[in-house]
Amino acid sequence: MTRADYTRTCAGCGSVVTEDWVNGQKCFRCYAPGQTCGYIVGIERFLPYVPAWCPKMGGCLRPPERYEVQKT
Numbered sequence: 001m002t003r004a005d006y007t008r009t010c011a012g013c014g015s016v017v018t019e020d021w022v023n024g025q026k027c028f029r030c031y032a033p034g035q036t037c038g039y040i041v042g043i044e045r046f047l048p049y050v051p052a053w054c055p056k057m058g059g060c061l062r063p064p065e066r067y068e069v070q071k072t
Ligand SMILES: [Zn+2]
Pocket: 010, 013, 014, 015, 016, 030, 031, 032, 053, 054, 056, 057
């Protein structure tokens, strides 16, 4: 069973580019080669649990439906 890992981010991976986001905020995209290239890994700060960290940081993109809020 896989559990969420809240300890890793893309901070310091070396492939992150800062871009403008809405409301004057900044977002971070990681352009490390691989499945998650170009994915947003944080807004204003690096989010601790994004399934899109690059492989360098142990990221592993899983099917997006697994991350949706469960609807009742
Ligand atoms: Zn990265």
